[in-house]
Amino acid sequence: MSATLSQVKEKLAKYGQEQVLKYYEELNPREQQELLDQIDATDMSILDACNHKEDLVKKGVITPLAAMQLPEIEANKAAFTATGLNAIRTGKVGAVLLAGGMGTRLGSDNPKGMYNVGVNRELYIFECLVNNLMDVVKQADAWIHLFVMTSDKNHEATVNFLKEHDFFGYNADYVHFFMQEMAAATDYNGKIYLEGKGRLSTSPNGNGGWFISMQRAGLLEVVEKEGIEWLNVFAVDNVLQRIADPCFVGATIEKNCVVGAKVVKKNAPDEKVGVMCLEDGRPSIVEYYELTEELMNAKDVNGDPAYYFGVILNYLFKVQELIRVVEKNLPLHIVEKKIPYLDENGELVKPEAPNGYKFESLVLDMIHQMDSCLPFEVVREKEFAPIKNKTGIDSVESARALLVKNGVEV
Numbered sequence: 001m002s003a004t005l006s007q008v009k010e011k012l013a014k015y016g017q018e019q020v021l022k023y024y025e026e027l028n029p030r031e032q033q034e035l036l037d038q039i040d041a042t043d044m045s046i047l048d049a050c051n052h053k054e055d056l057v058k059k060g061v062i063t064p065l066a067a068m069q070l071p072e073i074e075a076n077k078a079a080f081t082a083t084g085l086n087a088i089r090t091g092k093v094g095a096v097l098l099a100g101g102m103g104t105r106l107g108s109d110n111p112k113g114m115y116n117v118g119v120n121r122e123l124y125i126f127e128c129l130v131n132n133l134m135d136v137v138k139q140a141d142a143w144i145h146l147f148v149m150t151s152d153k154n155h156e157a158t159v160n161f162l163k164e165h166d167f168f169g170y171n172a173d174y175v176h177f178f179m180q181e182m183a184a185a186t187d188y189n190g191k192i193y194l195e196g197k198g199r200l201s202t203s204p205n206g207n208g209g210w211f212i213s214m215q216r217a218g219l220l221e222v223v224e225k226e227g228i229e230w231l232n233v234f235a236v237d238n239v240l241q242r243i244a245d246p247c248f249v250g251a252t253i254e255k256n257c258v259v260g261a262k263v264v265k266k267n268a269p270d271e272k273v274g275v276m277c278l279e280d281g282r283p284s285i286v287e288y289y290e291l292t293e294e295l296m297n298a299k300d301v302n303g304d305p306a307y308y309f310g311v312i313l314n315y316l317f318k319v320q321e322l323i324r325v326v327e328k329n330l331p332l333h334i335v336e337k338k339i340p341y342l343d344e345n346g347e348l349v350k351p352e353a354p355n356g357y358k359f360e361s362l363v364l365d366m367i368h369q370m371d372s373c374l375p376f377e378v379v380r381e382k383e384f385a386p387i388k389n390k391t392g393i394d395s396v397e398s399a400r401a402l403l404v405k406n407g408v409e410v
C-alpha cells in the first residue's frame with residue numbers, strides 16, 4: 001500500500017528528518033508518491049547511532065586463535081584436496097560474489113568488476129574471477145553455482161556486462177543474481193541527504209546482509225534443491241582470489257569447523273587488515289584500528305606474534321549455520337564516505353572528500369556468530385591482490401604486478 005503524506009510527515013518528525021521534503025511541492029504526483037514510498041521503506045531507527053559511535057565498537061576479551069599454517073596444510077594437502085573435490089563434485093559447494101559495493105576509492109562510475117586491469121589486452125576484474133573459478137570447475141569436472149550480489153546502484157550494469165561477455169565462458173545456468181538492501185546516507189549530524197529533489201541519498205547497506213538478501217530473493221530454494229551445504233563468500237576486488245579452493249574446503253570439513261577463513265601473514269604488526277582472534281571465547285575478527293599496542297606486540301605459546309593472520313574476505317560458511325543465525329542482528333558500522341548530495345540551491349554535488357556517514361553491516365561480524373572457525377593460511381603473493389585504489393597500496397598497479405608474477409598475461 002502506498003504511504004500518505006501525513007503518515008510520512010509523522011515518521012519524519014519522529015526522527016527529525018523533515019528536511020527531505022524540502023522540494024516536495026516541486027515534484028509531479030508520480031515523483032511525490034515515489035518519494036513518500038521511499039521514505040516509508042527507509043529504516044530510520046539506525047540513524048541515531050551516529051550520535052554514539054563509540055558504543056558500537058565495544059569488544060569483549062580478545063585472546064589468540066591459532067591458524068592452520070602452510071607447513072601443516074602442505075603435509076595434508078592431498079587428503080584435504082580429495083575431501084574438497086568430493087564435496088564440489090557432489091554439488092555441496094556454492095560460491096557467493098559480493099559485488100554490491102560502490103568502489104568509491106577506485107572512483108570508476110561502473111561496477112568495480114567491469115574495471116579493465118589489462119595493459120596489452122582487455123582483462124576485466126570479473127573475467128579474472130571467473131577464470132580463477134574455472135580452474136576448480138576443470139579440476140573437479142563439475143560446475144559450481146555462483147551467486148552474485150549486486151545493489152540497486154549497479155545491478156543492471158553488472159548483469160548486462162556479464163551477459164554481453166557471455167559470462168566469460170561460465171555456464172549461465174549456474175549464475176544467479178540477487179540484490180542487497182540499501183540504507184540512507186547522512187551528513188555528519190545524522191540528517192539524510194537528498195540525491196535528487198524526489199530521492200533520498202542511499203548506499204548499499206554493507207556486505208553483512210548477503211545471506212538475508214539471498215533468502216529474500218528466494219535463492220535458498222536453489223541452495224536447498226541443489227543440496228548446497230557450503231557457501232564460499234568472496235570479494236569482487238581480489239583478482240588472485242581462489243574460489244571454492246578444494247584444499248581449503250577439505251580442511252574446513254575435516255577440522256569439523258562451521259566456517260573457514262582464508263588468512264595471510266601480516267606484512268607488519270600495524271598492517272591495516274582485520275586479524276583473527278577469539279572474543280569472549282568465540283571466533284572473531286579484530287579490526288586494525290581496534291588492535292591495541294599490547295595486542296599488536298602479544299606473543300603466542302611458541303613466541304610468535306599472537307595476532308598475525310589477517311583476513312582477506314574469503315570465507316567458507318556452513319549453510320546450516322547461516323540459517324541458524326539469519327535473523328540475528330549484526331553490529332552496525334558507521335563509515336565516513338563521499339556522498340553525492342543536493343546543495344542549498346538544489347544542485348547535485350559529487351564531493352571530493354568524505355562528507356557524511358553510511359550505515360553498514362559487515363560479513364566479518366558473522367564470524368562471531370559461529371561456534372568454530374578455521375583460519376587457513378594462504379600465500380599472500382599467490383592469492384591476495386585487492387584493488388581498492390587506482391595507485392599505491394592495494395591498487396590497480398599493485399594487482400597488475402601480482403597478476404604478472406602469477407603468470408597471468410595483462
Ligand code: UTP
Nearest residue numbers: 098099100101102103104105204206207235236
Ligand atoms: P569494500 O569494503 O572495499 O567497499 O568492499 P567498496 O564499497 O567496494 O569500496 P569503497 O570502500 O567504496 O572504495 C569489500 C567487498 O564487499 C562488497 C564489495 O563489492 C567488495 O567485494 N560490498 C561492500 C558489497 O557487496 N556491498 C556493500 O554494501 C559493501
